[in-house]
Amino acid sequence: MYSIRLTEDEIPKKWYNIAADLPVEFPAYDQTEEGKQLENLPKIFSKGVLEQELSTERYIKIPKEVREAYKQMGRPTPLVRAKALEDHLDTPAKIFYKREDTSPTGSHKLNTAIAQAYYAKQDGIERLTTETGAGQWGTALSLACNLMDMDCTVYMVKVSFNQKPYRKTIMQLYNGEVLASPTTQTEFGRKVLAENPDHPGTLGVAISEAIEDALNDEKVYYSLGSVLNHVMLHQTVIGQETQKQLEIAGETPDVMVACVGGGSNFAGAVFPFMKDQLDEKINCKFIAAEPSHCPTLTQGDYCYDFGDTAGLTPLIKMYTMGHDYIPPSDHAGGLRYHGMSPLVALLVHEGLVEPRAVEQNDIFKSGVTFARTEGIVPAPETxxxxxVGIDEALECKKTGEEKTIVVNFSGHGLLDLKGYDDYLAGKLD
Incomplete structure (x- = not known):
């Protein structure tokens, strides 16, 4: 069985909230005395997502309208056996990949974009602002806002804005306004440019600009594509579908892998399985793969820090490179973030998740191998x-172990071909 598909009726009816099952207490968000960042949250987030952000309820019902939109956007997504890749590697391991690239925007990001746009619409909001790195999140929110008859403003990290022009085109097709961050349209953007006119932009700066925009208009909310608890929650449709699909295949995961920037696709893929692990129903290794260019989990500090550069977000306990960190301008723009989901960070700190940093040339080499065996071009983030999945399969080749490896295929790379072109030409660092 190569491709395991579920029916539309099997889309999860509830999101899973791992906050109910954490092995230790979740570190509360904090604020500075002068900043009052917590007090600003109701001004920039919908009532629905704020309730979910702070909830410790194990399962939260998915609204009917959101489930209908999930169906329209192609859920459930397939789970595929990577038999050709297995044969190429000559490994006894079984490799499966969950195809989040089959959505109209080409990644997992619609799972939370639809939910956040829905709750904002319920509050009577007319426009959402957001940041985006490589463009997958900005594309997803532009489409979700268009579905809900709302406007969308996307502050796109300048280096990615220049590297990936067709991401901008797609956002505009979905009726999104796209600005290269830092911009001259916000006070913080102007401050950054005054200090460094050639600033390449960072997700931290783009978040600051998007929040400032939202704070200045009562008909506008801000929407975040990763990091916060409600975003992790919405993505758990991925893992819940995968549980059903592996059951159909008669498999139990031994290794689960996903990339991490802010943590959303990783959380979505593994959190439902993490519950099984905590309940001692499975014995699985969870690996979070990050870029060596921005090694938040493997080299960052576990401490309280702002989620943005200007300090408009609450103080969050997470692994961080520092909120003013400017990562190198590599091609995995979706992973160039200084911090990490506090939920993912907590699980790493408790030793339940293994972080692993990988080099840029190595990831493109793996992408080429995957494309030439399975026929699908992965996003650089993916x-x-x-x-890491290939490394685990090759380890099985050495040991002879027949492990089941599950990789979350978070998005396709058909709009990221400049990176592949540079790799094939030998131009990458």
Whole structure:
């Protein structure tokens, strides 16, 4: 059985909230005395997502309208056996990949974009602002806002804005406004440019600009594509579908891998399985694959820090490189973030998740291998997970173990061909 598909009726009816099952207490968000960042949250987030952000309820019902939109956007997604890749590697391991690239926007991001747009619409909001790195999140929110008859403003990290022009085109097709961050349209953007006119932009700066925009208009909310608890929650449709699909295949995962930038696709893929692990129903290794260019989990500090550069977000306990960190301008723009989901960070700190940093040339090499065997071009971000999945399969080749490896295929790379072109030409660092 190569491709395991579920029916539309099998889309999960509830999101899974791992906050109910954490092995230790979740570190509360904090604020500075002068910043009052917590007090600003109701001004920039919908009532629905704020309730979910702070909830410890194990399962939260998915609204009917959101489930209908999930169906329209192609859920459930397939789970595929990577038999050709297995044969190429000559490994006894079984490799499966969950195809989140089959959505109209080509990645997992619609799972939370639809939910966040829905709750904002319920509050009577007219526009959402957001940041985006490589463009997958900005594309997803532009489409979700268009579905809900709302406007969308996307502050896109300048280096990615220049590297990936067709991401901008797609956002505009979905009626999104796209600005290269830092911009001259916000006070913080102007401050950054005054200090460094050639600033390449970072997700931290783009978040600051998007929040400032939302704070200045009562008909506008801000929407975040990763990091926060409600975003992790919405993505758990991925893992819940995968549980059903592996059951159909008669398999139990031994290794689960996903890439991490802010943590959303990783959380979505593994959190439902993490519950099984905590309940001692499975014995699985969970690996979070990050870029060596921005090694938040493997080299960052576990401490309280702002989620943005200007300090408009609450203080969050997470692994961080520092909120003013400017990562190198590599091609995995979706993973160039200084911090990490506090939920993912907590599980790493408790030793339940293994972080692993991988080099840029190695991830593109793995992407080429995957494309030539399975026929699908992975996004550079996704290639980090594929690289680690291949490493685990090759380890099985050495040991003879017949492990089941599950990789979350978070998005396709058909709009990221400049990176592949540079790799094939030998131009990458």
């Amino acid at each position: 290639c980090h997970a594929i690289k």
